[in-house]
Amino acid sequence: MKKLIYIAFSVFMLVGSVNVAQAAEGKEAKELTEQQQVKLNQITQRVEEIKKMDKASLSQAEKQDLKAELTTMKKEAKAISNGGIYLSLTALLVIIIILLIL
Incomplete structure (x- = not known):
């Protein structure tokens, strides 16, 4: 059960970090x-x-x-x-x- 939680957490963090990375580097x-x-x-x-x-x-x-x-x-x-x-x-x-x- 803990593995599933950690995997889900990792996926959600990666999805969320993509938006932050795009906002930070692509905007002047x-x-x-x-x-x-x-x-x-x-x-x-x-x-x-x-x-x-x-x-x-x-x-x-x-x-x-x-x-x-x-x-x-x-x-x-x-x-x-x-x-x-x-x-x-x-x-x-x-x-x-x-x-x-x-």
Whole structure:
């Protein structure tokens, strides 16, 4: 049983480390075009407006719309900037489980 756990752990770690390695070596600081910078600034301003809103007075449907809008803006911002290091959730869970077992 322990062999199976260690093999599974190794596989999950290898799968997770591939994403981190690709993110670390393949990404250089990319210059944003003027249009991308404008779009990123618009997204930032809209997020700040939403943060300053009084959300207690909104209806449930309006809150859901705001949440959906924030989600799409977050995806757009990530697509524009292409930043960050990616580590798979599976690898993190396996690490935690192995630490608990040992």
